[in-house]
Amino acid sequence: MLGMITNINNAVNGVVWGTAGIVLLLLAGIVMTAVNRGFQFAHFSYWIKKTIGAIFRDKHITAHTSRDSRAISQFQSLCTAMAATIGTGNIVGVATAIILGGPGAIFWMWVMALFGMMTNYSENVLGIYFRRKGASGEWRGGAMYYLKDGLGSYRGCRTLGTVLAVMFSAFCLLASFGIGNMSQVNSIAGNMESAFSVPPFATGIALVIVASIVILGGLKRVATVAEKLVPFMAILYIIGAFAVIFAHIGTIPAVMSSIFRGAFAAKAAGGGVVGYGIQKAITWGFKRGAFSNEAGLGSSVMVHSSSNVKEPVQQGMWGIFEVFADTIIVCTLTALAVLSSGTVDLQTGAMVSQNAGAGLVGEAFGTVFGAAGGKFIAVAILLFAFSTTLGWSHYGATAWQYLFGEKTSVIYKIAFVVMIFFGCTMSLSLAWDLSDTFNGLMMIPNLVGVLSLSPLVARITKNYVDREIRGKDEKPMLSAFDEQK
Template sequence: MEALSSFVGWVNGVVWGPPMLVLILGVGLFLQVGLKVMPIRKLGMGFGLMFKGREGTGEGQISPFNALMTALSATIGTGNIAGVATAVFLGGPGALFWMWMTALVGMATKFCEAVLAVKYREQDEEGNYVGGPMYYIKNGLGSKWAWLGVLFAIFGGIAAFGIGNGVQANGVAQVLEVNFSIPTWISGVALMGLTAAVILGGITRIGNVAGKLVPLMAVGYISAGIVVLLLNIGAVGDALGQVFTYAFTPWAAKGGAAGAAVWLAIRFGVARGVFSNEAGLGSAPIAHAAAETKGPVNQGLIAMLGTFIDTIIVCSITGLAIIASGALDVAVADFLANGDKEGFSAISGAALTSLAFETSLPGFGGYFIAVALSIFAFTTILGWSYYGEKCMEFLFGVKVMLPYRLLWIVAIYFGATADLGFIWLLADTLNAMMALPNLIALALLSPVVFKVTKEFFASNGQSEEPGYKAAE
């Protein structure tokens, strides 16, 4: 196991090296410029379409709103609580700035992913709409690029068990054991039962659950986070100052040790940003392809909100709460005295966020984070079960769906009781391997997105009619 862990660690260092970070930010920036910063300029329009999208107006299985909630169910998870904490601890406060940059360019990436997902989606043998990177690679780039779609499907089907299953189940089990003394095996069994009740009903049931649970949990967490920031309002200005300052200058923790270079701020900010909002990963468009939408651009404008809500709003609240409350200083001092910061794990990250909330809301904050993380992680398990399933369906057809769902349910127990360090490392590595085929496809198909988007706005949004479906 040690040898395997070392090998995965080496691969992780390669795939998350400078080339990958440049590729993620570079492709996102290229798309943002090509769209003339439209995703940022039309943010208000996106929110308007989201609220109108509670009822579907075209072909598909779920409403545009529920498609976004399904995508958000998969992105708002441990990355928003534990991932942000690990980023600001290991990379310094400046890591939050690079998470923001990842999100701002990621809005363009997410927009393009959804546009292509709807434009090139298909119907499977059961009449359900399916789409995502593997389909827009196959239908948009042609047969000579088919191997790239196959690679994405393989990486996605396997990666789902890491980022969407093992990491989430383990996070729930650990936080419930620490805060409520619930044995990890009990948490694992409970999660298996709850997950089975939802995912065996397919995307319609997942969408319905996500459409109700995600808004509730997001509003609850954001509200509690705002209270924490208000209670520390005097330190918020300094916290923001640290974020901008240490994005470009080396951050040295008090005492001079545990310092983080600017590179680490960028590395952890971008990596955890992608882990959290999944822009460029290629996962969210799989959900948006099932939307009952007027057309590609309509759904793209809704899809880009996922990145904004996840990172600019939710992750910002977590990061600023950790810095402004003084929890980051406490954690750094503790590690300077007692431990090696490189051993900082995801459960430590959740504990750091818990400390920030508990310090500000004694007797409530810590328990609130435990419950919030559990709900966030549960919805992530639901969303990613669909992503992984569709990747496998692309490779083997609809016959694989039920076996995959059953395997997914069983894997939750092992994820809940396994060693998190290796699971987190594996998930982080597979994330990058998923992103590569998708980012290549986005760059090659960008002219299609630019053309469709230009036509849409030139016609004042009338170029897409209900029932739109691209030719296969």
């Protein structure tokens, strides 16, 4: 029976994350970039100013909502989304891409991110536009809502929109226990045992206690923790990565040459046929880029939709920044640290190190920090993976509430917390594969919704650009809920 499940899973996973799935994901990014007239490029300085730049000069970005309000601030929504996005993929995923796809995989990871910015942007625009308030007063948004109310509003598509919304919610719910929970905490437990000799059951107990306090407190508590944890862990890791890069600063020109040469060059990671080498670089670059920033999967929109913002484009710009920070900054720093440290032959792209995953990154950090390098990475994985678990707890809760109602959400939260302990103490090779599959299956209904509603996203974007950038006097296109009010 287990073998049959594995074979079915491998077949589905091959379709979802094979060439067809990757092409669909890239195509969606290209389409959304085209219909929005290259917003992420044409208005680069504007969205930087309105996102990370506004944190330091606009108190409304970071101001907490009132105690009786169930909405969260724009900055809290970003941090909660990035808590789920910045995870083990930024460390282990990047190392895997380099091992299997060579340095050239990093170039294709960048390409996926540049177009993925607009997929994530579009998800957030639709999330704000079609969100609704739940019985508790908390905003509810996500692919399930723009599938049912957006796609479902087209003639003859009501049933299709409803079915796809249920499918997305079911896949999200299952993925939350896998990629968002058990696989993350299993990585934490393994690294804590190898780096600090902490038994997995002890790690499990500690994580269950902390997670119970945070997750059972609801979205506002998750968001409050995320806005403190995410900047701290990101800055800590960035400082460590920069220390490694600056220690090997003389190799950076060769590193960059290796990345661009490997993206189109004659050899694969360990030598081989020209076409095969390029194919491996593209495939693993795209895969790791997609897994790292989750653009196109419809996940982070569920927390972005809980923001107190009214302008869909405003939250859309935070979606662009999310992908930019996750992949262009954090993943790139990991790649530069690994490639500059001597673990890879920069001329051939062949691996010099025998380590893999977190061990490879730990070895790179060890060239500067010595034995503490592996411990540094273990702590980074602890923070990154646990923050991912907190973010995904909200995604799963949103899917549960859509399927079963808000009153029963405590059942999901308790089950989610309990599974953390089992995730720390179990062997999870099959769970990793299954979670990858369900995570990828979320992509299909989500992209159907995003692509079918691309004309609406284009109109909302044009309306905002005309008003806020070009100074035209037009009525704003706010969320459907606000317009009805």
